[in-house]
Structures are given as structure tokens and as C-alpha cells.
Amino acid sequence: MESICVASRGIVREELTRYNYQEWKILMKNYLRGENLWDVVESGSVSTSIDEQRDAKALHIIQLSCAPNIFDQIKHFQTAHIAWKHLAEVCRPKFKIQPHIRPVVVSDVSEHKALYKFVENGDWEGTSSYLRDQPNAIFWTLPSGRTVLHVATIEGHKNIVEGLVYLGKKQLVKMQDEDGNTALALAAGYTENVNIARSMVNVEGGEELLGIENKEGEIPLLMAANSGRKRMTRYLYFRSSSHVIHHQSSHNRVLLLKRCIQAHIFDVASKLLESYGELPIEFLSVLHELARMPSAYLQADLWQTVIYIFKKGNLIDVILIMMLMTEKLMGFARNLFGLKSKNRESIFEHENEFLQILRYYKNNVSKFNSSQLRDALVYDAMLEAAKYGNVEFINDMREANHDLLWAMDDHGRDIFSYAVIHRKHNVFLLMHILCGNKDIINYRTDMFGNNLLHLAAHLGPLSDMNRGDVAAWQMKIEIEWFKEVEEVVHVKCREAKNEEGKKPEEIFMETHKELMKDGEKWIKETAGTFAIVGVLVITVMFTAIFTVPGGLRQDTGMPILIKEKRFIVFIVADVISLLTSISTVRIYIKLIGYRYAPVDFLERLPAMILSAVNFLSLSLVSMMIAFCAALGIVLQNLWSYKDFVVGIVVLTVIPYILPFWDFRTYIRLIAHQKSNFMERRLLDGSSLGFHKVHM
Incomplete structure (x- = not known):
């Protein structure tokens, strides 16, 4: 029989998703007809061995043209006919347009x-x-x-x-x-x-x-x-x-509970659950919604973060956390003077209701056996909780049924693997209190031979990185996360190879290649731009030193106003601005010609960028001070201009503040990653109810 090319590119333009079923169906049907396979798919009758081969090829073609999440739904089907019917049932309703308010046009009213x-x-x-x-x-x-x-x-x-x-x-x-x-x-x-x-x-x-x-x-x-x-x-x-x-119906009651949790209407959801004596098993599906709630109630306190940074952070982190504290104080001042809206409703206002719902499910989950929990997809909910960093959910479900802690997906990945993949530091720290011999967990591999360090080597989710200029900072966070996992896992994991024969470091270099290029590109483009600014400042300040206000003496060439205090301020500010501009240009030129390595994004490059920005800011401030001093000399006999001069002096602080404004994203990343608030609570175990568990 003639062989059939089953490359998805030659079958459909796009893999099947929720949103392109109609187009996918037309292209797939025409392709199967052209390959003389459609009759098997349509009828589902397989009477001969040849028909069995044709059916297997048709099923393979259909499965190959589906997106991974759609493929998971049909991978267990044995015939193309069943798979085709299932896709029609699953995908068609997804395209139904939701009802909406149709406006009434008075002119159309009969x-x-x-x-x-x-x-x-x-x-x-x-x-x-x-x-x-x-x-x-x-x-x-x-x-x-x-x-x-x-x-x-x-x-x-x-x-x-x-x-x-x-x-x-x-x-x-x-x-x-x-x-x-x-x-x-x-x-x-x-x-x-x-x-x-x-x-x-x-x-x-x-x-x-x-x-x-x-x-x-x-x-x-x-x-x-x-x-x-x-x-x-x-x-x-x-x-x-x-x-x-x-x-x-039972479906509608479950739907109401799900929708209330999704909309954070926890008080209604709590009352709805209280109306049941013993929770029906169909309500366990709501656990997926609870699992997707971010771990919002155990976020790090600012002062805990500050203490950790000052103890273990480097100089850059200390500077940045001080900037974060300034930003927090400014926010407090805005609230104090009523500049911030008081009508915003936050999930924090419903903390008690949320925890009450979680405790209610905890008490009821303990009444079901592991088989029932597996059928109700509660094990999958544990993986969802790890994905979203919901450590409260994981802890409560673990106390309800300890077996839930060892939930595993089809690829052999547990909650700690999900924590590593999705960069959930609080869930990953659970390993410290679960067992005395952590090697049981941290040396475990998935079905592809990947250990935790292999998973950490892959590029993390970039949902919170929506701007190109933070690629360099994201690269720094990625390296820090890889190093952190490397310190925890077994030594053998560092050199272990997966089924593709790759070590963790090799995977890290491959998956972060584009991110490193983006970070390098941004750094060089920024360095080039600021280097030009630095050169302009050098030119102006170098020229100003030879065209001093008040002029020079004809006989000696010395400045006429050399004994004036304002002239001394002018000269000192001019020299400082010139020297700091030269330092700025030198650093930026070094950045442009620098040969970037991943480890450089950890400390060296951020330190160079931050120091260059500080030098440039100081240079601009000094230039403004020199300008104000020169202006004061020129207008020394016009005292009515003093308010104008003072105003300019006050404005000199603005060039120093503005360069740091774009570092807020990096500040939050540093504060989030370096926080030991959750670590203290997990390792202590008292506030969350954890107890040391030996396996």
C-alpha cells in the first residue's frame, strides 16, 4: 500500500485547538478523502486486515494534527471513527457565542x-x-x-x-x-x-x-x-x-460554587457549602478552582524581606530593597492623604471565607478513599496547586489524605517537579520538612529521565515579564533559581543525563539562548544610548571649564572670580560631572564590547548597569549644580532672581530619581525571590500545621 505522509504541516495549517475546529475539520476531511481513508473514519467498520491498517493510519493522522491538550483526550481511543466523533462533541460547543445584550434601536421598533x-x-x-x-x-x-x-x-x-x-x-x-x-x-x-x-x-x-x-x-x-x-x-x-x-440539578449547584470561587465571592460559596451536611462527591471537582488560587495570604512581609536581604543579599540587592522601601513609603503617604481609591475590593478582604472553604473541604476529603479521590481528579488538583504556588491547599489536602502529596501526572512529575517548572519557591521548600532523607524526592526522575535540575534548566514562565527591557533581569532570576535547585538536589543530579543524553547545564544553555540574546541586545542598545548622553555631558563640561563665568584675567589667565564661593561650587561640580561622565562612558563602552556569559547576568552585569546609572545620574546632578552656580554668579546683583535660582536647585534632584523608576520590576522580583517569610513558616511548621514526616 502506498505510504502516507503524516507530517502535520502537510495536513492542516494549524493543529486542532478549541478555536479552529471548523477549519481543521474541513482540511482534515479533504486530506483523508485524498488518501482514501475517509470511508473508514465515517463508517467505523473494520472487517479486514487492510481496513485495520487504514484505520490505524487515519487515527494516527488525526492524533498527529491535534494540539497536546486535545491529543490527551483521544490518545486512548482505538479507532479513528470514535476519535472523530469525540472531537466533534468536544470542540463544537466551544464555538458557541455567549448570549449578550442586543441593544434596542427605536427606529426599528414596528x-x-x-x-x-x-x-x-x-x-x-x-x-x-x-x-x-x-x-x-x-x-x-x-x-x-x-x-x-x-x-x-x-x-x-x-x-x-x-x-x-x-x-x-x-x-x-x-x-x-x-x-x-x-x-x-x-x-x-x-x-x-x-x-x-x-x-x-x-x-x-x-x-x-x-x-x-x-x-x-x-x-x-x-x-x-x-x-x-x-x-x-x-x-x-x-x-x-x-x-x-x-x-x-447537581451540575448547576457545582457550577454555582465554581463560579463563586472564580469570582472570589467566598462568602456565598461558604454559605452554599454549609447547607450540606455531608459533601457530595461531585463537589470535589471544585477543588481545581481552589487549587488555582494564588498563595496570596502568605506573601512575604516587607520587613522580613529587608532583614533577609541585609543578611544574605549582595550590595545590589541591598540598594534595590532600599528603593523598594522608599516606594512603599510613598504608597503609604498616598493612602494617608486619600490619593488612593478606597473602593478597590481585594482577595485579601475574603481571607477568612477562603480559608473556611479550604478547611471545609479538608474535613470532607478525609472521608473519601484514594480511589474515589483519583476518580474525582483530586490528585490533579494537587498538581494545579503546585503550579500556582498554593501551599495552603497542598498542606490541607496532605493532612486530609497523605497520599495526595505524592500526586503524579502522566509524565511522572510530582508537585515538586511542578514547583520547579513554574518557579514556586514556597512549594519547593516543602521538601525541607517532608522527610529526613530528601534524596528520595530530589533524585527522582520523570519518564523522560529528567531530574529536578533538568526541569529547573528549562526556561521558566514569563507571564510577569511583558516588557523587552526586563530580559536581562529575568535572566538573572533564572540563573538564581537554577543555582538554588542545584544546591538542594543530589550531587549526582548535576552530571546526570536525561534520555536525550543532555545534562542540566546543556539544557539551560539551549533553552535560555534567546533570552540571553534579548538581554544582551537590550543592554548593548541601552549602553549605546547612555554612552552618547555621557559623551555630550563630557563635551559640555569640558568646554565649560575653559569658559568660566566672570572671565579670565588678561595678565595671569586666572579666573577673575576665583575667590567667590559660588565659583568654587561651580568648579567642583563641573569636575565631578566631568569625571563621573567619563566613568559612565567607560562602563558603557565595556558593556558594548563585553562577551556575555550566563553567569554574568547573576551579579556582574547588574552591578555594572546600576553603577553606570548612578554615575550618569550623579553627573547630571552635578551639571545642574554647576549651571545653578554659574547662573547665581551671573545674576549676583539681581536678588529678585533668587527664588528662580532656588527652584532650579530643587529640580536638580529629579534627574537622580527618574533613572531608577524602571527598576521597580526588578525590585519586586528581588523582593519576591529573596523573601524568607514563607521559608521561616515552612521550616518552623507551627503556623501552617506542618510536622516532620519521615518516609
């Missing part, structure tokens, strides 16, 4: 245009006058099935909604549009106006609206939670009777 115009403009007098003449117009519907109450709700006119509800009563508020949404559903899903919702719920029989489902099978409470509207969700939940909530 009847009662004046009424809709009044409603659109928020004119209750016109609306009520029109309805007195034509009372049945209140129940007239648009082609979309929406009434004038739907329109008033969308527009957010509370007074008109209240008036319409008073006139239309229960009959009006229960009317649904073509999507099955009542006016309350629209208020819940698309607005945050609780007063509008309250006016509808408070009408006689209005509480029935809370349980009316739309065509998607969702009640207003579910829609509000899906939109992340916290005030609306809380109102609807506490107005909904237990009958309304528990009358929902």
Missing part, C-alpha cells in the same frame, strides 16, 4: 415607538402618559421577545422599572424573551443594579423569578455569579430559598 423612546430617555412622565392611553402596550413584545421592562432594565432606569413593575405586576415580570430570560435575569447577568432586581423580587409573587430558568438552564443567580457581579450574587443568593437552590 409599534409603540414613542413608548420605547420615552423608556430609552428615562422619561417616566412620558412613559406613564403613553401607558394610560394604551395600557396593553406594556405587554407588547419585540421580535426578540423582550418587553418594555426588559429594555428599561438594560438601560438601567430604576424609576421606570419600578413604575412598570407596579403597573404590570406578576404577569409582566415573568415574561421571557427568546432566550428564556426574564427582566430579572438580564439585571442579574448584565448589570450590577441591585435596586432594579429588588424592585422585581419584592413584587407579589416575585420570588418565583429566582427559580425561573432560561433556555440554557440557568437561573438569575447562576448568571450573576458567571458575570462576577458580587453584590448582585450576594443579594440573589440570600433572597433565594433553599428550595430554589437545592431544586437545581
Whole structure:
């Protein structure tokens, strides 16, 4: 039989993802037809050995053209027909457009245009006058099935909604549009106006609206939670009777809990869980949402970070953490004077509810056996928690069932492998308190022969690096992380080879090649730009020394005002500016011609860049001081200009502050990585409830 080329590039333009199924399906179907394989995929009948070979090739082609996450769903299927049907079921719903508010265009309204115009403009007098003449117009519907109450709700006119509800009563508020949404559903899903919702719920029989489902099978409470509207969700939940909530399907109850956690509406989620005596097993799927919560409640305290930096950090880190402290103090001053908004809602405001939910699941997870937890994907949730650095989740689940700590994915990677891959320092430190012999963990390899140091050698996630000028600082963090893991793992890991025959250092060099190039490029371009600035300052200050204010004596060539204090200030500032500019240019020229190695990004290059910026800043400040001194000499007889001169002197501090503004990203990285707050809590074990576990 003729061989078939199964290179994905020759089959489809893009691998199958959630978003390109329709295009992928057309290209794949045409390709299979051209290879005379489509009949096997379509019918699924395999009667001869030749058909079995054709089916295997078709299945291989389909699997090869899928993205990794899609491939994982069909890799266990034995026939192309089953795989094809599964992809159709899984991918089609992903392209369904979510419902949205379709605006009403008054000019397109076939009847009662004046009424809709009044409603659109928020004119209750016109609306009520029109309805007195034509009372049945209140129940007239648009082609979309929406009434004038739907329109008033969308527009957010509370007074008109209240008036319409008073006139239309229960009959009006229960009317649904073509999507099955009542006016309350629209208020819940698309607005945050609780007063509008309250006016509808408070009408006689209005509480029935809370349980009316739309065509998607969702009640207003579910829609509000899906939109992340916290005030609306809380109102609807506490107005909904237990009958309304528990009358929902198990899927909808789980969905409500998931949406509340995703939107950080922890108080509602906590109350929902409290309504159950014993947690149903289907609610364990919500653990994935809890696992994805960042470890926000155990972030390092600034002063703990400062202490650690001053004890173990180098000079650069000390300088940068001092700058961070200055920034924190400025933020405190802004809060003190009311310059920062007090209306921001943070996850920290719901710490107690979040921890309460976590403790609730901890108590219930202990009631299930390992088989049930595996079927409910709780082991996968542990890996998710490691990915997001949620050490609280890992600790609570470990106490509920110790076996969960050894969760492992299909590639043989455990939570510590995930912590290394995703640079989660707090989870990685768990190894220090889990067992006396850490070699059991840190010498473990995955199915590809990679130990923890191999995984640390790969390029880390760059989600927090969205600017090109931080490539150099990211390179520094990458090297620090690699060195930190190297100090922890077994000595044999440093020279161990994976299945591809590569050592950790070789992988590090390969995966960080582009990042190092970007960092090198940025450093050289920046050095070139600042070197030009330094040369200009040198030129100006070198010239200024021979054109001193007041002039020179004709007989001796000495400055006339040499005994003036302001002249001495001018000369000293000029010399300092000249010398520091020369030092700046020398450093930047060295950076431009420097042969970069990965280890240089750790300390040498940051030190050179920081010192060059300091020299250049000092040079500019000195130049401004020299300028002010010269200006004072020129205007010495015009005392009315003293305020002007003083103002210029004050402004000389600005060139010194501005160069450090772009170092805030690096400061945060240093502060985050060097923090020992979590390390102290983990190694102590008291505050998180850890105990030494020997294996």
C-alpha cells in the first residue's frame, strides 16, 4: 500500500485547538478523502486486515494534527471513527457565542415607538402618559421577545422599572424573551443594579423569578455569579430559598460554587457549602478552582524581606530593597492623604471565607478513599496547586489524605517537579520538612529521565515579564533559581543525563539562548544610548571649564572670580560631572564590547548597569549644580532672581530619581525571590500545621 505522509504541516495549517475546529475539520476531511481513508473514519467498520491498517493510519493522522491538550483526550481511543466523533462533541460547543445584550434601536421598533423612546430617555412622565392611553402596550413584545421592562432594565432606569413593575405586576415580570430570560435575569447577568432586581423580587409573587430558568438552564443567580457581579450574587443568593437552590440539578449547584470561587465571592460559596451536611462527591471537582488560587495570604512581609536581604543579599540587592522601601513609603503617604481609591475590593478582604472553604473541604476529603479521590481528579488538583504556588491547599489536602502529596501526572512529575517548572519557591521548600532523607524526592526522575535540575534548566514562565527591557533581569532570576535547585538536589543530579543524553547545564544553555540574546541586545542598545548622553555631558563640561563665568584675567589667565564661593561650587561640580561622565562612558563602552556569559547576568552585569546609572545620574546632578552656580554668579546683583535660582536647585534632584523608576520590576522580583517569610513558616511548621514526616 502506498505510504502516507503524516507530517502535520502537510495536513492542516494549524493543529486542532478549541478555536479552529471548523477549519481543521474541513482540511482534515479533504486530506483523508485524498488518501482514501475517509470511508473508514465515517463508517467505523473494520472487517479486514487492510481496513485495520487504514484505520490505524487515519487515527494516527488525526492524533498527529491535534494540539497536546486535545491529543490527551483521544490518545486512548482505538479507532479513528470514535476519535472523530469525540472531537466533534468536544470542540463544537466551544464555538458557541455567549448570549449578550442586543441593544434596542427605536427606529426599528414596528409599534409603540414613542413608548420605547420615552423608556430609552428615562422619561417616566412620558412613559406613564403613553401607558394610560394604551395600557396593553406594556405587554407588547419585540421580535426578540423582550418587553418594555426588559429594555428599561438594560438601560438601567430604576424609576421606570419600578413604575412598570407596579403597573404590570406578576404577569409582566415573568415574561421571557427568546432566550428564556426574564427582566430579572438580564439585571442579574448584565448589570450590577441591585435596586432594579429588588424592585422585581419584592413584587407579589416575585420570588418565583429566582427559580425561573432560561433556555440554557440557568437561573438569575447562576448568571450573576458567571458575570462576577458580587453584590448582585450576594443579594440573589440570600433572597433565594433553599428550595430554589437545592431544586437545581447537581451540575448547576457545582457550577454555582465554581463560579463563586472564580469570582472570589467566598462568602456565598461558604454559605452554599454549609447547607450540606455531608459533601457530595461531585463537589470535589471544585477543588481545581481552589487549587488555582494564588498563595496570596502568605506573601512575604516587607520587613522580613529587608532583614533577609541585609543578611544574605549582595550590595545590589541591598540598594534595590532600599528603593523598594522608599516606594512603599510613598504608597503609604498616598493612602494617608486619600490619593488612593478606597473602593478597590481585594482577595485579601475574603481571607477568612477562603480559608473556611479550604478547611471545609479538608474535613470532607478525609472521608473519601484514594480511589474515589483519583476518580474525582483530586490528585490533579494537587498538581494545579503546585503550579500556582498554593501551599495552603497542598498542606490541607496532605493532612486530609497523605497520599495526595505524592500526586503524579502522566509524565511522572510530582508537585515538586511542578514547583520547579513554574518557579514556586514556597512549594519547593516543602521538601525541607517532608522527610529526613530528601534524596528520595530530589533524585527522582520523570519518564523522560529528567531530574529536578533538568526541569529547573528549562526556561521558566514569563507571564510577569511583558516588557523587552526586563530580559536581562529575568535572566538573572533564572540563573538564581537554577543555582538554588542545584544546591538542594543530589550531587549526582548535576552530571546526570536525561534520555536525550543532555545534562542540566546543556539544557539551560539551549533553552535560555534567546533570552540571553534579548538581554544582551537590550543592554548593548541601552549602553549605546547612555554612552552618547555621557559623551555630550563630557563635551559640555569640558568646554565649560575653559569658559568660566566672570572671565579670565588678561595678565595671569586666572579666573577673575576665583575667590567667590559660588565659583568654587561651580568648579567642583563641573569636575565631578566631568569625571563621573567619563566613568559612565567607560562602563558603557565595556558593556558594548563585553562577551556575555550566563553567569554574568547573576551579579556582574547588574552591578555594572546600576553603577553606570548612578554615575550618569550623579553627573547630571552635578551639571545642574554647576549651571545653578554659574547662573547665581551671573545674576549676583539681581536678588529678585533668587527664588528662580532656588527652584532650579530643587529640580536638580529629579534627574537622580527618574533613572531608577524602571527598576521597580526588578525590585519586586528581588523582593519576591529573596523573601524568607514563607521559608521561616515552612521550616518552623507551627503556623501552617506542618510536622516532620519521615518516609
